[in-house]
Amino acid sequence: MTLTAKDVAEIMRLLEQSSFDNLSLEIDGVKLNLQRGSAAPVRQPAAPASSLETQPVEPAPPRVKPPSEPGLAEVASPLLGIFYRAPKPGEPPFVEVGSRIEEDTVIGIIEVMKLMNSVRAGVKGEVVEILAENAALVEYDQILMRLRPGA
Amino acid sequence: MAIRRILIANRGEIALRVIRTCKALSIETVLAASEADLDSLPARLADRTLCIGPARPADSYLRADTIVQAALGVKADAIHPGYGFLSERPVLAKLCEQESVIFIGPTAAQIEAVGDKLRARAEAESSGVPTVPGGAVETARDAMVLAREIGAPLLIKAVGGGGGRGMKRVDRLKDLPSALELAGAEAGAAFGDARVYIERFVGRGRHVEVQILGDGNGRVVHLGERDCSVQRRYQKLIEETPASGLSAEFRARVHAAALQFAERLSYRSAGTVEFLIDLERDAFYFLEMNARIQVEHPVTEAVTGIDLVAEQIAIADGRGLRLKQEDVRQTGCAIECRINAEDPARDFQPSPGTVRAAVWPSGEGVRVDTHVVSGSRIPPYYDSLLAKIIVHAADRPAALERMRQALAATRVEGVATNLAFHADVLTDPELNAGGVDTSYLPRFLERRRAVGEVRAHG
Numbered sequence: 001m002t003l004t005a006k007d008v009a010e011i012m013r014l015l016e017q018s019s020f021d022n023l024s025l026e027i028d029g030v031k032l033n034l035q036r037g038s039a040a041p042v043r044q045p046a047a048p049a050s051s052l053e054t055q056p057v058e059p060a061p062p063r064v065k066p067p068s069e070p071g072l073a074e075v076a077s078p079l080l081g082i083f084y085r086a087p088k089p090g091e092p093p094f095v096e097v098g099s100r101i102e103e104d105t106v107i108g109i110i111e112v113m114k115l116m117n118s119v120r121a122g123v124k125g126e127v128v129e130i131l132a133e134n135a136a137l138v139e140y141d142q143i144l145m146r147l148r149p150g151a
Numbered sequence: 152m153a154i155r156r157i158l159i160a161n162r163g164e165i166a167l168r169v170i171r172t173c174k175a176l177s178i179e180t181v182l183a184a185s186e187a188d189l190d191s192l193p194a195r196l197a198d199r200t201l202c203i204g205p206a207r208p209a210d211s212y213l214r215a216d217t218i219v220q221a222a223l224g225v226k227a228d229a230i231h232p233g234y235g236f237l238s239e240r241p242v243l244a245k246l247c248e249q250e251s252v253i254f255i256g257p258t259a260a261q262i263e264a265v266g267d268k269l270r271a272r273a274e275a276e277s278s279g280v281p282t283v284p285g286g287a288v289e290t291a292r293d294a295m296v297l298a299r300e301i302g303a304p305l306l307i308k309a310v311g312g313g314g315g316r317g318m319k320r321v322d323r324l325k326d327l328p329s330a331l332e333l334a335g336a337e338a339g340a341a342f343g344d345a346r347v348y349i350e351r352f353v354g355r356g357r358h359v360e361v362q363i364l365g366d367g368n369g370r371v372v373h374l375g376e377r378d379c380s381v382q383r384r385y386q387k388l389i390e391e392t393p394a395s396g397l398s399a400e401f402r403a404r405v406h407a408a409a410l411q412f413a414e415r416l417s418y419r420s421a422g423t424v425e426f427l428i429d430l431e432r433d434a435f436y437f438l439e440m441n442a443r444i445q446v447e448h449p450v451t452e453a454v455t456g457i458d459l460v461a462e463q464i465a466i467a468d469g470r471g472l473r474l475k476q477e478d479v480r481q482t483g484c485a486i487e488c489r490i491n492a493e494d495p496a497r498d499f500q501p502s503p504g505t506v507r508a509a510v511w512p513s514g515e516g517v518r519v520d521t522h523v524v525s526g527s528r529i530p531p532y533y534d535s536l537l538a539k540i541i542v543h544a545a546d547r548p549a550a551l552e553r554m555r556q557a558l559a560a561t562r563v564e565g566v567a568t569n570l571a572f573h574a575d576v577l578t579d580p581e582l583n584a585g586g587v588d589t590s591y592l593p594r595f596l597e598r599r600r601a602v603g604e605v606r607a608h609g
Contacts, residue, residue: 080203080217083226111247116220137224139202140211141186 161233285350311342315385361409367419395585445606
């Protein structure tokens with residue numbers, strides 16, 4: 001079976017009505033992660049209170065934000081590192097929302113200890129969402145962007 | 152500088168072990184985990200988990216650049232490397248030094264000094280610590296001259312080896328030249344370093360190691376010894392402290408040798424100096440030094456009451472050694488059994504899979520270090536250690552009895568384990584008598600096989 005947009009909408013409605021904040025679902029290799037509200041991070045039960053001057057670890061970015069429309073393709077990070085949207089500071093980004101790109105279009109750079117690695121789209125289509133922030137740490141397999149596949 | 156956030160570059164029980172001490176010290180933890188470990192217990196208990204790469208260690212846990220980048224990315228003050236993986240690779244320590252991230256361990260130079268086994272041997276000789284008769288060999292002719300002095304049987308060891316890897320036994324001197332050639336080629340392929348050296352093969356030896364802590368400025372204390380002679384193919388299975396049957400005078404000499412070795416290096420952090428006790432000659436020799444926290448460290452913690460990971464962190468934090476030698480007191484006897492996902496009936500083949508149910512023992516004098524709970528997945532990419540069961544009691548017979556009870560209360564379903572095998576070993580009279588040598592476990596297995604065959608034939 002596959003998940004249709006209607007199924008996803010239904011699951012979201014159920015989550016909305018439930019007492020849970022997060023839902024992870026895996027069906028036939030399709031992973032769905034839903035989160036109620038805004039960017040409330042998935043946190044473990046509170047750790048023992050640390051001393052006051054200790055700043056909490058920056059909340060982990062939610063691994064997946066739900067797509068704005070069904071049928072979008074994802075570009076995931078091939079590496080852990082610092083993600084850059086532009087070739088150099090001050091230069092225009094490689095891609096913007098609305099950019100039409102090819103499989104081998106470079107969509108960003110990931111820096112690992114001063115080594116710059118180009119990230120290619122891998123899918124042909126139009127950029128719909130850019131999830132990763134410029135100059136932020138991205139994890140391996142974190143979704144960077146979503147595309148509407150097609151010509 | 153105060154360490155407030157630590158990136159843990161490891162997995163499994165040791166990752167959880169480090170998290171536990173960090174929580175007690177109100178230090179935040181960030182776990183660098185591979186894709187295969189994102190659902191693991193350490194990943195759930197760390198304050199934050201970062202996915203550093205795919206399951207294969209070469210793509211995740213062995214990527215020093217990725218790990219240091221992760222530490223910089225989350226503004227971690229320090230990296231704890233655990234054991235295995237990058238803990239004893241100078242590359243991680245060096246990269247940390249370059250990027251001003253604290254490496255919770257020795258300096259890169261110290262890791263290099265003890266990682267090269269021939270250099271470590273030379274360091275031991277220079278510090279007046281006895282080594283197994285032997286030495287470096289450049290040519291087959293050199294080797295033969297030295298070998299005649301030492302006498303057969305011999306061991307050929309790879310300079311880049313250690314922990315039982317890269318060794319070859321030679322029983323007849325005339326086989327030495329061909330064995331040397333083969334050993335060199337194998338060492339080159341396995342360790343990227345074809346250099347080998349030869350040592351006398353000690354037929355009846357015990358593996359006794361000394362836990363030390365150094366402040367990096369030449370001050371070193373020891374926390375007593377551990378006997379790790381119950382091994383199979385150089386894999387330790389049961390460890391205990393104190394080593395039974397050694398005279399106080401002999402133990403003191405072994406401790407002093409470990410201190411001498413570590414002081415000369417101005418060793419920093421927790422480390423272990425391993426010795427081989429030659430039962431036939433009533434002597435002991437330096438084997439190697441492990442520049443990391445060791446799997447079996449909890450037995451030392453049990454009898455001394457000292458949290459070794461907390462001391463590692465304090466030293467890394469520049470707070471020096473908080474202990475004087477006279478502060479270190481050992482009470483009673485502690486024993487550890489390593490519970491592995493491996494099948495004794497199939498020559499100890501690893502048995503990865505999903506743990507359907509896991510019940511661990513508890514109670515007075517029982518400690519279990521494990522990342523395994525009911526439903527845990529044991530990925531095939533990593534070592535098969537499921538848990539360490541550690542018991543502490545007033546004396547050795549009481550500790551052995553406590554361990555037998557702890558093992559009986561343990562249940563692991565879904566993967567094959569060596570639990571029943573441990574229970575068998577712990578009822579063996581020879582083990583109960585104490586002081587077994589490193590050939591004990593293979594002999595035990597042989598005996599068991601023979602009994603099994605007799606039974607099978609009715």
